[in-house]
Amino acid sequence: MKALSSFKYDFRASLVVFLVALPLCLGIALASNAPLSSGLLAGMVGGIVVGFLSNSQVTVSGPAAGLAVIVTSAIYDLGSFGVFSLSVVIAGVMQIIFSFVKGGRLGYYFPTSVIKGMLAAIGIILILKQLPHALGFDADFMGDESFFQRDGKNTFTEILWALESTHLGASLIALMSLGIMISWEKLAKSGKEIFQLVPGALIAVVASVLMNLFFEKFIPNLSILDQHLVQLPNFKAGFSLPDFSAFNNPKVYLTAFVIAIVASIESLLSIEAADKIDPQGRITNKNRELFAQGVGNTITGLIGGLPMAAVIVRTSANIAGGAKSKFSTIFHGLWLLLCVATIPHVLNLIPLSSLAAILLVVGYKLAGPEMMKSMYKKDWNQFAPYALTIIAILFTDLLTGILIGMIVGFVFVIRSSLHKSIVMVNEGNQYLIRFHKDVSFLQKSNLLKMFDQIPEGASVVIDGTKVYIDFDIAELVEEFQKRSAGKNISVELKKSTLALNTTFLEKHA
């Protein structure tokens, strides 16, 4: 009986998630410059397969906005969607391997500031790249991932160009969609349940379809042509196999690695966030999640779907919709399947510009101006890697940007740890040097400067008993002790049986 009563909630929640997921799956596929059906396939696999395998009861997986930027450039670099699908399969296998080597800790090795910077940059890219689509201009499908595009234009010139060749009907539809989503969200925040359960994006899409039908009937000049509408092939044609002949292309593996890493991090972050908002406070096994995601990506790759990750917007919709168990996410996958199998012609009425509008909102939320403000107010050590990651990703590409962000992050970590880890005090000719934080070889020059300040005839105590001392530093201390004999400086090392370094370690008698 208990299972039955919770099924009622799961059923209702699954419909809510389905309605949120449908436009997002299409929109993310659009943003990825991939066949739109691939987004729906990823949504199905994310719901049915990952939902079934995952250890989380409330998390929803599917195509992720955070991956769209990688997918766009990967499809372009690899030359065909079939080759790209192969790297998705390999990425899935890599994630399964991550899960077996307990890679659930992976997320902890990336500084939060860099991850936040990555998400913000993806948000900004989504906004910049979707603006032309929203205005009804879809000419440039290539090079969407980076600021400087291969056709000699950059993102801004493209927006300007798009402004000149806008399609009024498409722009109106995008504008209306934005208006609906923004006001819908405001109404949802005011607490009316209906606005919380029915997603604004879905209303925007339905309204867009109706508006375009209206244009067709009464103002044909404004109506949107087929090429600017969703064009789903029939159900069977949506599936495609990977191009296995590309297995010896090293780029396939590099792409797979980037997808595996970013998808894993995104999934782990979403899982962590989902566990925090799960009303039942269940904690998800992270390694098990990587396994589920890995199987999901392998399968989606095999059937021609986009790569996927655990995603937070659909997850929070699931929880808000009242989901109690994983039946909800599994059923949302089934609804997607049912929808594509039975009513593709209805989906084909959706104008791309309304999907672009949805992505503008997603991008705005990822870029998070409020987050930027709060990061700016934080410590410089946090803000600098955050801001530099954003800038580096915008002007290079995602992988290079993340690497630059990581390096900057580490430089700042090191810089702040260099601060004040050695104290030197003196009383006349008597000196005490104490290491009070762990010291590494990076502190060599600091320590040498201190040694240089000690005059001849001084007596020095060096206390390194309480912290970890790098071999290089210990060596420097011992050298100083030897050199000092000739300079009439007496050096005494404080010893302890608790010391972490042999130089300062005292043996039990």
Add this chain to the structure above:
Amino acid sequence: MKNINKILLENKAWAQSKIDLDSEYFTKMAIDQKPEYLWVGCSDSRVPPSEITNTDPGQMFVHRNIANLVIHTDLNFLSVLQYAVENLEVPHIIICGHYNCGGVKAALSNQSLGLINNWVRNIKDIYFTHKTDVDSIPTEKERVNRLVELNVIEQVKNLAHTSIVQNAWKSHKRPHIHGWVYDLNTGMIKQLICLDPETEVDSAYRYDF
């Protein structure tokens, strides 16, 4: 979590961290003690002796009371002193007061505090002896701090007047007696006085052995 439970956990973690570094730490420590210092300090919670001098367990024998007093009829203190000097054979005794001491403030005021009046009386006696000196100081804060210093010096002398110290000075040439004052505002200790074993004790207080 209740604070009292927190500090029990802190203790557990502290013990664990020592054992992680040296599995024999406590078993060796438990065998015996050979501290180098006897610390006579104030009970004030802001003046923890091992923390401010970075000394480890086993290094310091400690006696603390309000305003770090050496009272010749205080059996508790005298027992500590005798054990430290005669059994542990400490080479140094430190009397450490601190500025802005509550006990000293009380001695300068006319407020009646109940039982504690009797303890503070000892400081009032020092105030009485140095009344012109202390009263000539313009501000209340500085008067308190001056009396804090005078108190430390008097307590150092009180130590030298005990037969325990005089006996050890004569037969073992130890301990040195240090009078210090700790500044709560800077965390620094100032040295006020140091008596070595050769010090001549005023004949009124001198014992012949």
